[in-house]
Structures are given as C-alpha cells and as structure tokens.
Amino acid sequence: MADRTHTAGGWAAFRKGEEGAVLVEFALMLPVMLLVFAVIIEGGRMMWSYQAAISGVRDAARYLARVAPQNICSSGGSVDAHQPQLLEIVRESVTGDALFPASLAVTSVTPGLTCQAGSYRVSPAPVVSVRANLTMTFPFAGVFELNGGSRATINTVITDQSRVFGT
Template identity: 45%
Template sequence: MTRLVRHIRRLRSCEAGAPMVEFGIVLPLILLFFAVIIEGGRITWIHQATSAGVRDASRMIARIAPLDLCAAGGVGSYDALATDIVQNQLGGSSIMPHGTTVIDVTPRCISRAGVYRINPTSVVEVTAQIRIEYLFGNVFSLFGATLGPLDTEISDQSRVFGV
C-alpha cells in the first residue's frame, strides 16, 4: 500500500504536462491575434485598391468627357468604363483580392456653381460599393458570433476639364 501511495503522490507533484495546458489556454488568443492582423491588412489592401480604382475612374471620365457634361446628358455612357477601371488593372486581370466582390460602380454628374471658366462647372463623382468576406470568420466565432460580410462604399470626385 505504501508503494501505491508514493506513486500517487509522485504523479500529483509532477508538472511535466503544465506547458501543454498553458499552450492550450493561450492558443485561441494567439489565433485571434493573427486573424485580426491578417483581416485588418486585407481590409486595408482592399480599401486602398478600390480607392485607387475609383480615383482613376473619376479622373479618366473627367479628362475624356465634354466640358458641359451635366447639360449634355450626364455620365450614363461611362458606366462600363468606370466599372472596368475600378475592377481591373491595365492587363485586364482583377486587382481585387480573394473574398472581395464589387457590387456596383456608379458615376454621376454634379453641376457645381463657383468661379470657373464655365459656370456652373461639371464634377464627376464615381462611387463603388464593395462586399468583403472575412477569411477568418470561423476563428472569430470562437469568441462570439460569426462575422458576416462587410459592405462599404468608396467615392471620389474630379472636376471635368473637357475635350
């Protein structure tokens, strides 16, 4: 009996599995930390790519449109051009990372009064609506509800210089 008691006491005082238990406690926090860093970087990348595309689309339309764009019927004929500029790079391949969907790209003409050569002057505004799916939504669900997609809108304006 004393041999059995000594064996039980030795097992109770053994701390060989303590690092494994500590790792099991800390692992979910480490996963959350990495998921937040990666998702934050992706969202910044997506926002920057969309913002650059919207800015380029508004500048392009402002350069090739007639000076009296708002009076001449608006920007309806530039919808396809604006969408193509926001979604694609020069080679035709998509600039949007995986998990990103461009829902809608809408150019519109704003007539703005001011001290310009032609008063009122035309301003082109391009607005893009995008949806971002979280790659690590399942990791976030360990700490609460799952995260659904993020819908956001990015816009930019440029004054029409005319052709």
C-alpha cells in the same frame, strides 16, 4: 499497509510532476493565439483591399473627368454611358494577386454629374463623381465565429469626385 504508502507516495509524485504542464498551457493558449493571428491577417488584408478600392474609384473618377466634355452642363449631356468602363477600372484595381487574393467584390459603380455655379473659368463647372458599392468577405470568418463573432462580410461605399477637364 505498504500498498497505501506506495499509492500515496505515487499520487504525491504525480501531483508534483510538471512534465505535461507546458502542453496544457499551450492547449489553453492556442485558441487565443489563433484569434490574434487571424485578426492581424484580416486587418492587414482589409486595409490593403480598401486602399486598392479607393485607388480604383479615384482612377475611375479621373478617367470620367477626362472623357466627359467640358461643356456637358450647358449641352445637357450625361455620364451614364461610361458606367461599364468605370466598373472595369474599379474591378481591375481590386483583383489582387496570388499572395493577397481579392477579398472585395464590386457590386455596383454609379457615375454622377453635378454642375456647380461659382467663379470658375466655365460656369457652371461640371464635377463628376463615382460611387462604388463593395462587399468584403473574410476567409478567416470561421475563426471569428469560434470566438463569438458573426460577421463574415462587410458592405461599404466609396465615392470620389473630380472636376471635368474635358476632351
């Protein structure tokens, strides 16, 4: 009979003990905390990379607007020959650094030219555009997959245009 009360008393003491409660709560919250951390880091990197890509495409459009001749619409020229320089400008802007390595890959850059009629000093006015196709990869994609996500990459297109000032 003494063994039963000792066992029953030991079981009641075990049930009332709270020594491991903090560890159990931490184990339950760790996946949620990791997911929140990964979303914050990836969101910040995505915005930083996207802004760098927008800046690169804008710089490429400005470069193209300066090197294209002002009379390109009347002379019938093309801006396709400048594609390698434009690709290099966009790639250089999204390379990143040691703290935030690049998560963007520039898949293609396409220059374009439209001649817009209107009340410009030169009619039709040449307007160049730069279109960049980008692929963004997520280093924390494994954390997202653990929580039911399936996107490891995102494909996006950034375009910008500028009026030709000419050389």
